[in-house]
Amino acid sequence: MLAIETHELVKQYKNGVRALDNLNLEVNKGEIFSLLGPNGAGKSSLINILTTFYKPTSGNVTMLGKDICKEPAWVRTQIACVAQHISIDEHLSLMENMTFQSRLYKVEPKVAKIRINSLIDIFELSRYLKYPTASYSGGVKRRLDIAMNMVSIPKILFLDEPTVGMDVMSRKAMWEMLLKIRDEYGTTIFLTTHYLEEADRLSDTICIMKNGKEVAQGTLESLRGYIRQNMLCIVFPNTREAKKYKGILENMEFTKFAGVRGNSVVLGVEDSRNSFTIVNKWLLEHHVAFDAIEIVEPSLEDVFLALTSSEENRGGRGL
Numbered sequence: 001m002l003a004i005e006t007h008e009l010v011k012q013y014k015n016g017v018r019a020l021d022n023l024n025l026e027v028n029k030g031e032i033f034s035l036l037g038p039n040g041a042g043k044s045s046l047i048n049i050l051t052t053f054y055k056p057t058s059g060n061v062t063m064l065g066k067d068i069c070k071e072p073a074w075v076r077t078q079i080a081c082v083a084q085h086i087s088i089d090e091h092l093s094l095m096e097n098m099t100f101q102s103r104l105y106k107v108e109p110k111v112a113k114i115r116i117n118s119l120i121d122i123f124e125l126s127r128y129l130k131y132p133t134a135s136y137s138g139g140v141k142r143r144l145d146i147a148m149n150m151v152s153i154p155k156i157l158f159l160d161e162p163t164v165g166m167d168v169m170s171r172k173a174m175w176e177m178l179l180k181i182r183d184e185y186g187t188t189i190f191l192t193t194h195y196l197e198e199a200d201r202l203s204d205t206i207c208i209m210k211n212g213k214e215v216a217q218g219t220l221e222s223l224r225g226y227i228r229q230n231m232l233c234i235v236f237p238n239t240r241e242a243k244k245y246k247g248i249l250e251n252m253e254f255t256k257f258a259g260v261r262g263n264s265v266v267l268g269v270e271d272s273r274n275s276f277t278i279v280n281k282w283l284l285e286h287h288v289a290f291d292a293i294e295i296v297e298p299s300l301e302d303v304f305l306a307l308t309s310s311e312e313n314r315g316g317r318g319l
């Protein structure tokens, strides 16, 4: 059974903005589903509908087999949502926060105790038990927030940018914790992120949105198929040089899209072998210092760029 299914979902605000425009998506039970999209794509509008804060203008949403507009109260008993704004009570200790949450959801005290200990373990929180919650770093507060929301063992956990503002180590630790939540509790995790590496590392399914529509949905492997050819990667001595030559390479006849990644310029091209020869010749003729040129497999970032950077590419057309 699907965890979430939307059919021709529309959200039009009173000011006329159509934030969701006939959106169709399917989230499988027990998977990590990542929603990607540029600012204004409609991600928050969608989460607000799925968590029953907003009503859709038209279309259907089925969650765990039920229509969320007909049974919003039931839906709320099956889900938990961790917003970007941290919701722990800093006047309470870690244990008090967890226990309070378990009482709110009427979890039987003996069951709650076992769950809380297991969550403290998964989220590696035991070493913080003796410190006041107000003294925790942002990353630890976020971990506690998610652990608290797991006390009711929701069937679906919504996470709005779960690692925003975290350092690299904390972000990687959070990824491990979310994978454990999926594997040990079978929880469906629906998250939004702007970090493509996060979606790449965590997701069973990725959906890329633009202008309120899904432009691609599937596994990372299947999304790579949206760019039906390999790409060119030209490595320069530094980022400044890469940025300088991106503009020129971007305007070459065969280039469909271009991006700078570190010291490199990555080009989506019509025919990677032919373009390789032309770009290599051009760089040599113009005495451009570059370290390497190679044909590479598209990454999630390349797919994202290709699908969201230009109007013509909407809906995968023109790729």
Ligand SMILES: Nc1ncnc2c1ncn2[C@@H]1O[C@H](COP(=O)(O)OP(=O)(O)OP(=O)(O)O)[C@@H](O)[C@H]1O
Residues within 6 Å of the ligand: 013, 014, 015, 017, 018, 019, 037, 038, 039, 040, 041, 042, 043, 044, 045, 046
């Ligand atoms: N309450 C609202 N009233 C009117 N327009 C809104 C409202 N909320 C969002 N919008 C508009 O709807 C569109 C989609 O916004 P939304 O916040 O859903 O996108 P998003 O993908 O979450 O963006 P971001 O990544 O910046 O958070 C935007 O044009 C936004 O200005």
